Amino acid sequence: MELDDALADVAARSGGRLLRVAYQLTHDRVTAQDLVQDALLRVYGSLRRRGGAPDDWYAYLRRAVINEYVRTRRLRSNSEVVTDAVPDGPAGEAIEDRVVDREALWAALEVLSQRQRAVLVLRYYEGLPDGQIAAVLGCRDASVRSLASRGLATLRQLTGLAGADQETRI
Numbered sequence: 001m002e003l004d005d006a007l008a009d010v011a012a013r014s015g016g017r018l019l020r021v022a023y024q025l026t027h028d029r030v031t032a033q034d035l036v037q038d039a040l041l042r043v044y045g046s047l048r049r050r051g052g053a054p055d056d057w058y059a060y061l062r063r064a065v066i067n068e069y070v071r072t073r074r075l076r077s078n079s080e081v082v083t084d085a086v087p088d089g090p091a092g093e094a095i096e097d098r099v100v101d102r103e104a105l106w107a108a109l110e111v112l113s114q115r116q117r118a119v120l121v122l123r124y125y126e127g128l129p130d131g132q133i134a135a136v137l138g139c140r141d142a143s144v145r146s147l148a149s150r151g152l153a154t155l156r157q158l159t160g161l162a163g164a165d166q167e168t169r170i
Helices: 005-028 029-050 056-077 097-113 114-125 130-137 143-159
Strands: none
Touching: 005 029, 005 056, 005 114, 029 056, 029 114, 056 114, 056 130, 114 130, 114 143, 130 143
């Protein structure tokens, strides 16, 4: 199978999963679509230059999406504006309160570094073990655990769950 056909086939089969991973990273559908598209373009150009195809297309493309997210966040990080708005404490059980909780969590996720956010998305959304996350991000297992620990601590602090019991932690 030719590279164009192989990439089109894998994009058709795994595009939805890649888009969901990108959405978990960006929390914006249009930005997630752009992120996946840019990652696919980079992969296509790279594979055209050097030839060959990866053994596991989905893992290869997922890593490309993560790398593209980290790259674009790094480029944009100097133009971000930090605000002093802190979310209120934990909300009740009403549907409106759950929406507020979700928005507070998304706001807290925006505060995390791109590597911390990538680790949390890969661990809790994709369900990957630390070893695979380390391979995707190009770091050691201990770094993954450290990034996850610091990211979760930041989320707990920002969402008001710092004093929560173990069962209610994120």
